[in-house]
Amino acid sequence: MKTKLIGVRVGYERLILPQKCNGKPGWCISLTEGRYFIPPVQEMKFDMTDEGIIQLLIEGQTAKEIAEFLNLSPRTIEHRIDKLKLQLEAKNLVHLVAKLVATQLDRRTSAK
Numbered sequence: 138m139k140t141k142l143i144g145v146r147v148g149y150e151r152l153i154l155p156q157k158c159n160g161k162p163g164w165c166i167s168l169t170e171g172r173y174f175i176p177p178v179q180e181m182k183f184d185m186t187d188e189g190i191i192q193l194l195i196e197g198q199t200a201k202e203i204a205e206f207l208n209l210s211p212r213t214i215e216h217r218i219d220k221l222k223l224q225l226e227a228k229n230l231v232h233l234v235a236k237l238v239a240t241q242l243d244r245r246t247s248a249k
Contacts, residue, residue, distance in 0.1 A: 181224060190217055191237050194230075 151169045156162035183191060186207065193203045200218060204211040218230070227233035 187217060187221065190214060190221070194218070194234055195238055 149169055151167065153165055153167050155165040186209070189207055190203055193206060198206070200214040201211045203209075204214045207214070218233070221227070221237075222230075222233050225233060225236045227236055
């Protein structure tokens with residue numbers, strides 16, 4: 138299910154299990170799992186280096202760790218991250234990662 142709650146798009150799945158009986162149940166169990174939806178990011182094309190940086194950022198790696206993994210200088214990674222922030226209009230690194238995760242999720246659902 139999708140809905141808007143206080144101006145924020147929220148999606149949730151809900152499972153309701155009523156008491157098994159003849160007639161009106163005396164109780165039921167409800168399980169709800171919710172997710173916030175981040176506004177979709179415009180379709181962007183990234184080169185292989187940016188794709189690697191994106192994947193490692195999503196995994197929680199620092200710029201220094203990404204640089205070591207990709208055999209690049211930490212400053213190069215920082216510049217590329219700054220470029221990604223500008224392209225995606227992200228306010229900070231956390232906002233960038235949230236937008237990147239949303240982009241990756243959108244990519245997976247549209248590929249199905």
